[in-house]
Amino acid sequence: MSTKQFLFSGFGGQGILFAGKFVAYKGLMAGKNVSWLPSYGPEMRGGTASCGVIVGDEAVGSPIVSTPDVLVAMNLPSLDKYESSVAPGGIIFVDSTLVTRPVNRTDVTVYALPATQMASDNGTPTLANMILVGKILEALGEFDEEGVRAALGKVISAKRADMLDVNFNAMKLGANY
Amino acid sequence: MSDKVLMKGNEAIAEAAIIAGCRHYFGYPITPQTEIAAYMAKRMPKIGGCFLQAESEIAAINMVYGVASTGKRVMTSSSSPGISLKGEGLSYLAGADLPSLVINVQRGGPGLGGIQPSQSDYFQATRAGGHGDFKMIVLAPASVQEMAELTVKGFELADKYRMTAMILADGTMGQMMEPVALDALKVNPTVEKPWATVGTKMEREHNIVNSLFLDPAALEQTNFERFERYKTIEETETLYEEYLMDDAEICVAAFGIAARVSKNAIDEARKQGIKVGMIRPITLWPFPTAPFKKAAEHCKAFISVELSMGQMIEDVRLATECKAPVTLCNRVGGMIPSPEQVLASICKAAEQNGGAK
Structure with missing residues (x-):
């Protein structure tokens, strides 16, 4: 994989930063160079949250993601704000439960999953983020169970080890959608 | 191969400080460096260290002065407006030739400014951290790994030259996560500090830590001596890539x-x-x-x-x-x-x- 820039965005509380951290760890454990940079500031408190993740073979220069190859929009304001910034030929993942309009760009690949609805139906309403991450890895051809579980082990604290399977199953749900 | 973990730059500074033997941290919260204080609050009590949230930045830097007088490794951290508040204390530390590590995770200014990244405290750090003729060793990390490495280096340089070392980072460096190999950090043995005020045990004269010299000739001499040390630093401690x-x-x-x-x-x-x-x-x-x-x-x-x-x-x-x-x-x-x-x-x-x- 050449260098890929991811932008995760949505409401604070949707697990945007966590999803980004997972993808960064997945890359790190595959021997890649990675960076993770959150938006920080007053907009995080109940407003929008975003983080940029870069994963690549070469050392990461600027950690700022301004032209993402992969955009994850978990709400409508995020799609409105970042749709135009996606690199031509890039991929946009949307949570279609909350993003009520279609993606306008025609030069990108779009995956629309009702992730929030799926998470709710699955009895894990807080894991819409990981359902989307599962789909991302599947779409990029990087959903290997061993690697996914190992990376989950890094982002989920030992005290919450019971959440590992729950997260994995949510990701599987997304991957199989 | 060292085990790499993902850490925020701010957290890497805090953990590296602990690895370097720092057991005293005094601070006051301010974005975008608060993770340093949060990390210290969590870790210090577990390792017998002292985390104290001071009533203000000014109080925190003077607590640093107190611990530094005893020769212990001590640190404070803040962001631009908070560093301005510490200016008086930085000058006193310089006047008393005390080692300390001060972290500035810069944000936009002047004034209360904003909370996003900036490098506009360059003059303050390199020219005028406070009143009087003095310098600070100023280290500028460009990765999370360097945030950790330069923290250790900063403590060592501060001890070696009896002065303040400052990490001049910015909001991006503080907030971003990158892989860090903490077990790759090299910590050298600490230098002797015969000047420290740790009790005479009735075996020697009192050590006095002070920045007040009413005799101008004596004060001039302290300045000359300090600048001799600065000259050595300029000749031997420059780092660049x-x-x-x-x-x-x-x-x-x-x-x-x-x-x-x-x-x-x-x-x-x-x-x-x-x-x-x-x-x-x-x-x-x-x-x-x-x-x-x-x-x-x-x-x-x-x-x-x-x-x-x-x-x-x-x-x-x-x-x-x-x-x-x-x-x-x-x-x-x-x-x-x-x-x-x-x-x-x-x-x-x-x-x-x-x-x-």
Whole structure:
């Protein structure tokens, strides 16, 4: 994989930063160079949250993601704000439960999953983020169970080890959608 | 192979400080460095250390003065407006020749400013941390790994020269996560501190830690002695990194996040056939004058990339002795130059100084 820039965005509380951290760890454990940079500031408190993740073979220069190859929009304001910034030929993942309009760009690949609805139906309403991450890895051809579980082990604290399977199953749900 | 973990720059500083033997931290919360205090609050009680949230930045720096007097490694951290508040204490630490580590995770200013990244405290850090004639060793990390490494280095330099070392980072460096190998950190044995006020055991004269000298001749002498030490530091402790400078005809000067952004622009410019490289100062004081002086012999133009209205550019001009034009490429107020903006500056310099392409 050449260098890929991811932008995760949505409401604070949707697990945007966590999803980004997972993808960064997945890359790190595959021997890649990675960076993770959150938006920080007053907009995080109940407003929008975003983080940029870069994963690549070469050392990461600027950690700022301004032209993402992969955009994850978990709400409508995020799609409105970042749709135009996606690199031509890039991929946009949307949570279609909350993003009520279609993606306008025609030069990108779009995956629309009702992730929030799926998470709710699955009895894990807080894991819409990981359902989307599962789909991302599947779409990029990087959903290997061993690697996914190992990376989950890094982002989920030992005290919450019971959440590992729950997260994995949510990701599987997304991957199989 | 060392085990790498993902950490925020702020957390890497805090953990590296603990690894370096720091057991006393005093601070007051301010974005974008609060993770340092939060990390210390969690870790210090578990290892018998002291975390104390002071009633203000001024209180915190004076607590640093107190612990530093006993020779223990001690740290405080803040962001731009908070560092201004610490200015008096920094001067007192210098006047009393006390070692300490101070972290500034810069945000946009002046005034209360904003909370996004900035490098506009360069002058404050390298020229005037407070009143009086004094210097601080100023270290500018450009990765999370360096945040950790320079924290250890900062404690060691502070002890060695009995002065304050400052990590001059910015909001991006503090907030971003990158892989860090903490077990790769090398910590040297601490130096003897016979001056520390740790009790005489009735075996020696009292040690006195003080910055008040009413006899001007005596005060002058302390200044002379201190500047002799500064001279040694300038001669022996300069740190910098060169990137593609061997055949460079255009030289970018940048530190911290600006250097990270510049690297993208330089790689792109090289693809276009422009011979451009970068000198990245790691110590801002002492400033790496020598590599710039050398570069001035073969470079046709210099570009200082900064998150300020142009502060380091003055040191670049001094170091290059105005042998080549030095231009500024900048954003301020919490904005960060894009690689495209830096690339445009490089292309412009290449055109104006023909033949660079």
